[in-house]
Amino acid sequence: MKARAEALPTQEMLINMGPQHPSTHGVLRVILRTDGEVVVNARPDVGYLHRALEKIGERVTYAQFMPFTDRLDYLASMNCNAAWAWTVEKLAGIEVPERAEYIRVIVCELNRISSHLIAFGSFTADMGAFTPFLYAIRERERINDLFEDICGNRLTYNYVRIGGVSADLPDRFLEKTKEFLDYFEPKIPEYNKLISYNKIFVHRLANVAAISGGEAVAYGLTGPNLRGSGVSFDLRRSEPYSVYPKLDFDVCVGTGERGTVGDCFDRYMVRINEMRESVKILRQAIAQIPGGPVMAKVPRAFKPPVGEVYFRAENPRGETGIYLISDGTVNPYRLKLRAPSFVTMNIFEKVTKGLMIADIVAVIGSFDIILPEIDR
Amino acid sequence: MGAHRPGNAPPEGRQMSHDPAHSGPAPAVGPVSLGPEAHVMVGNADKFINWCRKSSLWYLLFATACCGIELMQTGASRYDLDRFGAVFRATPRQSDLMIVAGTITHKMAERLIRLYEQMPEPKYVISMGSCANTGGPFYKDSYCVVKGVDLLIPVDVYVPGCPPRPEALIDGILKLQKIIEQKRNFAAKA
Amino acid sequence: MEPKAIFEAVKGKFGEAVVELQEEGFRPAFVVVSPESVREISLFLRDDPAMKFDSLMCLSGVDYKDRFAVAYHLHSLEIGHRIGVKAYLPREAPSLPSVDGVWPAANFQEREAFDLYGIVFPGSKDLRRILLPEDWVGYPLRKDYKYPEFYHGIKV
Numbered sequence: 001m002k003a004r005a006e007a008l009p010t011q012e013m014l015i016n017m018g019p020q021h022p023s024t025h026g027v028l029r030v031i032l033r034t035d036g037e038v039v040v041n042a043r044p045d046v047g048y049l050h051r052a053l054e055k056i057g058e059r060v061t062y063a064q065f066m067p068f069t070d071r072l073d074y075l076a077s078m079n080c081n082a083a084w085a086w087t088v089e090k091l092a093g094i095e096v097p098e099r100a101e102y103i104r105v106i107v108c109e110l111n112r113i114s115s116h117l118i119a120f121g122s123f124t125a126d127m128g129a130f131t132p133f134l135y136a137i138r139e140r141e142r143i144n145d146l147f148e149d150i151c152g153n154r155l156t157y158n159y160v161r162i163g164g165v166s167a168d169l170p171d172r173f174l175e176k177t178k179e180f181l182d183y184f185e186p187k188i189p190e191y192n193k194l195i196s197y198n199k200i201f202v203h204r205l206a207n208v209a210a211i212s213g214g215e216a217v218a219y220g221l222t223g224p225n226l227r228g229s230g231v232s233f234d235l236r237r238s239e240p241y242s243v244y245p246k247l248d249f250d251v252c253v254g255t256g257e258r259g260t261v262g263d264c265f266d267r268y269m270v271r272i273n274e275m276r277e278s279v280k281i282l283r284q285a286i287a288q289i290p291g292g293p294v295m296a297k298v299p300r301a302f303k304p305p306v307g308e309v310y311f312r313a314e315n316p317r318g319e320t321g322i323y324l325i326s327d328g329t330v331n332p333y334r335l336k337l338r339a340p341s342f343v344t345m346n347i348f349e350k351v352t353k354g355l356m357i358a359d360i361v362a363v364i365g366s367f368d369i370i371l372p373e374i375d376r
Numbered sequence: 377m378g379a380h381r382p383g384n385a386p387p388e389g390r391q392m393s394h395d396p397a398h399s400g401p402a403p404a405v406g407p408v409s410l411g412p413e414a415h416v417m418v419g420n421a422d423k424f425i426n427w428c429r430k431s432s433l434w435y436l437l438f439a440t441a442c443c444g445i446e447l448m449q450t451g452a453s454r455y456d457l458d459r460f461g462a463v464f465r466a467t468p469r470q471s472d473l474m475i476v477a478g479t480i481t482h483k484m485a486e487r488l489i490r491l492y493e494q495m496p497e498p499k500y501v502i503s504m505g506s507c508a509n510t511g512g513p514f515y516k517d518s519y520c521v522v523k524g525v526d527l528l529i530p531v532d533v534y535v536p537g538c539p540p541r542p543e544a545l546i547d548g549i550l551k552l553q554k555i556i557e558q559k560r561n562f563a564a565k566a
Numbered sequence: 567m568e569p570k571a572i573f574e575a576v577k578g579k580f581g582e583a584v585v586e587l588q589e590e591g592f593r594p595a596f597v598v599v600s601p602e603s604v605r606e607i608s609l610f611l612r613d614d615p616a617m618k619f620d621s622l623m624c625l626s627g628v629d630y631k632d633r634f635a636v637a638y639h640l641h642s643l644e645i646g647h648r649i650g651v652k653a654y655l656p657r658e659a660p661s662l663p664s665v666d667g668v669w670p671a672a673n674f675q676e677r678e679a680f681d682l683y684g685i686v687f688p689g690s691k692d693l694r695r696i697l698l699p700e701d702w703v704g705y706p707l708r709k710d711y712k713y714p715e716f717y718h719g720i721k722v
């Protein structure tokens with residue numbers, strides 16, 4: 001090999017991937033330095049979608065910020081809505097009716113499924129298999145229909161309110177959800193048959209960009225990316241909030257099924273398995289949901305007490321943390337959104353050293369990043 | 377799809393492509409001798425060119441934010457945008473239509489203009505969603521969102537919504553097809 | 567470990583460098599430290615067998631009008647406790663040592679604090695603007711930030 005390299009001197013090349021690129025999931029830009037097909041260095045350049053959510057947060061009231069949380073992670077709007085509500089409620093000490101908490105958990109888990117579906121679909125499409133994407137969207141459309149019933153929108157829901165949810169569930173919603181779950185559950189093995197264990201697919205993912213558990217923790221990976229590295233840590237379990245303690249589910253971790261623990265395949269598999277767990281949670285929540293009001297009494301000109309709070313929730317992409325400082329007025333004083341994808345991008349440069357160019361796409365897809373969260 | 381409407385492509389053209397016995401050369405314009413069996417259509421060149429253009433609108437996959445997901449879902453199962461001859465391309469050099477789906481920030485603005493310039497003529501732009509139209513929810517308080525993509529490039533159709541439903545986007549594409557239909561490609565003789 | 571106990575332990579080790587414990591109205595509670603000693607205290611918090619704060623959840627800059635602050639939220643996966651660490655900085659030339667050698671997760675978040683607040687982190691691997699373009703003027707999350715009129719000829 002060496003002799004050939006000497007005989008054929010090669011030069012490093014600088015390749016610009018993005019911000020407009022079909023597999024960077026939005027407007028991520030990666031500056032690649034390559035030696036032939038091998039990546040010497042891949043440096044992410046982010047910020048092409050910086051919409052100043054944190055600044056906006058300081059200029060609007062607590063309730064007005066709710067629609068902006070939709071746009072923090074539009075694939076998991078319900079989860080972001082709920083995370084914001086939980087943060088403010090923790091700051092102000094608001095008791096939320098139990099029915100509202102159950103509704104939140106139901107919509108959050110539905111949203112987790114639909115978010116993982118996009119992760120699954122677009123990831124397989126990036127890997128060159130377009131059909132699974134159509135399957136994933138087919139299922140996702142049904143979840144969109146359910147959400148449309150609740151709040152009238154397909155993507156940006158703005159459904160959760162500080163102190164509860166904006167309206168009770170519509171008629172027959174729970175039955176429809178059950179029907180959907182009965183329809184959806186057998187689809188997961190179908191996905192596995194369709195693509196997960198496909199030889200080419202496995203080859204492209206196994207042993208690529210393996211991250212050890214210790215590294216994952218140090219680099220601040222959370223959610224499925226952390227669990228893919230074999231660390232069994234789920235905020236719904238370890239720092240339970242809402243009604244999660246009453247629900248029984250397994251924390252899925254990567255096992256190195258087809259390669260090393262923490263490789264792209266493990267991260268992918270964790271998401272597939274999590275959909276199954278979400279179905280389990282949903283079934284229990286539907287069985288347990290009590291009656292009653294869905295909104296606590298919250299004054300119109302809502303002013304929480306002075307204080308600082310950090311709350312984090314387990315969103316489909318990991319830990320969405322909100323650091324909120326209140327000075328006792330109607331507007332938040334400072335609002336820091338700790339977005340999982342942003343922190344995840346930290347490790348990108350490290351894990352991509354020495355990979356092939358095509359693997360870069362696999363790594364981006366397996367992290368399941370989303371750009372508005374990186375840039376905010 | 378548009379060919380069923382009156383005033384569109386000449387019906388003979390449709391007939392020919394449907395009749396397996398006559399799957400001869402491509403429909404030509406003007407009196408061309410193709411043998412006794414062939415159908416010949418004579419029509420307005422403008423109409424024909426516009427019909428071709430509007431029926432194969434290849435759009436650039438340019439999804440920056442939330443609206444991009446709706447764009448994706450419009451192109452996938454259920455809404456199936458391919459029905460209208462619109463399929464996505466990953467590179468601007470192969471696309472006729474740019475659907476600006478999502479927020480454009482100042483950092484992105486330069487790249488957007490460059491992408492637009494890379495597209496071959498004739499090119500069209502659909503601005504999808506409030507962000508691309510006006511800056512949307514970020515109009516008032518954001519320091520780095522461009523307040524409307526029409527500050528950067530010319531726009532043909534605006535689709536309102538945050539995000540617009542897939543039906544709305546499809547409607548926007550049909551509107552664009554109407555615009556293309558009316559285009560005069562040859563200047564009238566003086 | 568309770569915040570009180572953590573505070574006592576850090577205070578015992580670092581003395582003067584540890585200023586106070588902010589508990590009332592703060593969840594989690596903050597140990598306020600002097601900016602120069604942030605790196606040493608971080609190393610201690612990470613490596614001490616009783617602390618083991620192996621994960622930096624969140625690093626944020628804050629503008630308190632009269633001064634800046636950098637807030638660190640730490641969590642220990644092994645022990646399961648949490649604590650906040652905060653360092654106040656003067657408004658003029660705010661700067662404090664980088665902790666990306668302690669928790670690599672800090673790098674991007676420090677760059678963000680630099681980008682939006684202008685807080686400098688000497689010793690950082692790579693400190694550049696991250697979200698805004700390189701030639702952006704000003705630090706937008708500061709409370710006294712004035713929105714620019716134009717950027718590259720486009721109205722803001």
Ligand code: SF4
Binds near residue numbers: 443537
């Ligand atoms: S218009 Fe609304 S949905 Fe579309 S990109 Fe802007 S904020 Fe997102």
